[in-house]
Amino acid sequence: xxxxxxxxxxxxxxxxxxxxxxxxxxxxxxxxxxxxxxxxxxxxxxxxxxxxxxxxxxxxxxxxxxxxxxxxxxxxxxxxxxxxxxxxxxxxxxxxxxxxxxxxxxxxxxxxxxxxxxxxxxxxxxxxxxxxxxxxxxxxxxxxxxxxxxxxxxxxxxxxxxxxxxxxxxxxxxxxxxxxxxxxxxxxxxxxxxxxxxxxxxxxxxxxxxxxxxxxxxxxxxxxxxxxxxxxxxxxxxxxxxxxxxxxxxxxxxxxxxxxxxxxxxxxxxxxxxxxxxxxxxxxxxxxxxxxxxxxxxxxxxxxxxxxxxxxxxxxxxxxxxxxxxxxxxxxxxxxxxxxxxxxxxxxxxxxxxxxxxxxxxxxxxxxxxxxxxxxxxxxxxxx
Numbered sequence: 001x002x003x004x005x006x007x008x009x010x011x012x013x014x015x016x017x018x019x020x021x022x023x024x025x026x027x028x029x030x031x032x033x034x035x036x037x038x039x040x041x042x043x044x045x046x047x048x049x050x051x052x053x054x055x056x057x058x059x060x061x062x063x064x065x066x067x068x069x070x071x072x073x074x075x076x077x078x079x080x081x082x083x084x085x086x087x088x089x090x091x092x093x094x095x096x097x098x099x100x101x102x103x104x105x106x107x108x109x110x111x112x113x114x115x116x117x118x119x120x121x122x123x124x125x126x127x128x129x130x131x132x133x134x135x136x137x138x139x140x141x142x143x144x145x146x147x148x149x150x151x152x153x154x155x156x157x158x159x160x161x162x163x164x165x166x167x168x169x170x171x172x173x174x175x176x177x178x179x180x181x182x183x184x185x186x187x188x189x190x191x192x193x194x195x196x197x198x199x200x201x202x203x204x205x206x207x208x209x210x211x212x213x214x215x216x217x218x219x220x221x222x223x224x225x226x227x228x229x230x231x232x233x234x235x236x237x238x239x240x241x242x243x244x245x246x247x248x249x250x251x252x253x254x255x256x257x258x259x260x261x262x263x264x265x266x267x268x269x270x271x272x273x274x275x276x277x278x279x280x281x282x283x284x285x286x287x288x289x290x291x292x293x294x295x296x297x298x299x300x301x302x303x304x305x306x307x308x309x310x311x312x313x314x315x316x317x318x319x320x321x322x323x324x325x326x327x328x329x330x331x332x333x334x335x336x337x338x339x340x341x342x343x344x345x346x347x348x349x350x351x352x353x354x355x356x357x358x359x360x361x362x363x364x365x366x367x368x369x370x371x372x373x374x375x376x377x378x379x380x381x382x383x384x
Contacts, residue, residue: 086355161253163218197353308344
């Protein structure tokens with residue numbers, strides 16, 4: 001979607017975000033380039049740039065001289081001008097991180113809490129947010145994003161079973177998060193957050209068409225298309241864990257039998273037979289895992305599948321190492337530039353993506369004015 005300024009209504013609110021969004025998306029730019037591409041006058045852009053420079057969001061940089069005359073000046077985003085808090089709530093506990101505008105993690109902390117109740121979860125979030133604020137005292141914190149296991153709002157599947165946040169059904173998550181943090185709040189499914197995070201700093205950086213497979217308490221995934229997560233009509237696209245893979249297989253909490261996550265997930269790994277080590281378990285589940293991989297490839301034709309999640313790095317690498325035994329699919333073609341499966345090494349991708357969600361939600365030109373506090377966190381410093 002083209003970024004365009006406006007002279008209507010809340011123009012100042014909108015236009016400063018247009019200028020920031022252009023530089024965030026396109027990289028360093030001159031005032032005249034910004035004006036030309038967003039449909040504002042150079043005078044208006046210059047006025048907005050002065051405000052953003054005073055607040056520290058933009059840094060003017062002189063290019064190296066090229067012949068006669070003064071060298072051109074370009075505007076760069078200052079990554080430390082703003083921060084956001086990313087939160088991951090899972091059946092294992094709660095983790096949180098403070099990131100800057102570039103997605104770099106400044107501080108993070110984790111609290112183990114198996115199957116947290118809503119009260120326990122938000123109590124832990126409150127403590128973690130206080131800890132992160134103290135780690136970067138005085139920072140301009142724009143918002144908070146929280147990632148949770150999906151699917152959402154599906155009768156008989158959401159918040160049901162050991163791979164979800166059982167007991168969280170009906171909780172007004174966004175309102176609770178906003179009250180606890182005092183920040184603009186945003187909610188996302190963990191797989192979408194992780195896919196966004198790994199595209200920013202991980203193995204998928206620079207890729208626009210890849211699938212992120214999340215090995216957590218359950219199994220989920222998200223297809224990134226054009227650099228954005230495919231969410232589906234109701235935000236639940238990618239629930240690969242509930243695809244029936246074994247006819248008349250193990251019963252799943254969703255009510256079906258033979259679902260993928262009953263065989264490939266941390267919950268399945270922990271339920272393995274006594275004495276079975278990691279390598280033996282991987283050999284046992286490899287056929288089902290490969291079925292999941294080829295299904296994803298045939299449906300989405302991704303550049304690669306990035307395997308990550310909450311599982312130990314050794315387990316993620318062991319599963320990824322089975323790629324040479326994958327059966328054929330549309331991805332089994334000559335001249336591939338990337339392996340069919342790549343093991344993710346960033347253990348904070350969910351947190352990074354959740355924080356990026358909050359940054360985008362507050363700084364996006366399309367941000368709904370009534371979804372933010374009365375004071376604008378972009379111009380009014382600390383958001384509380």
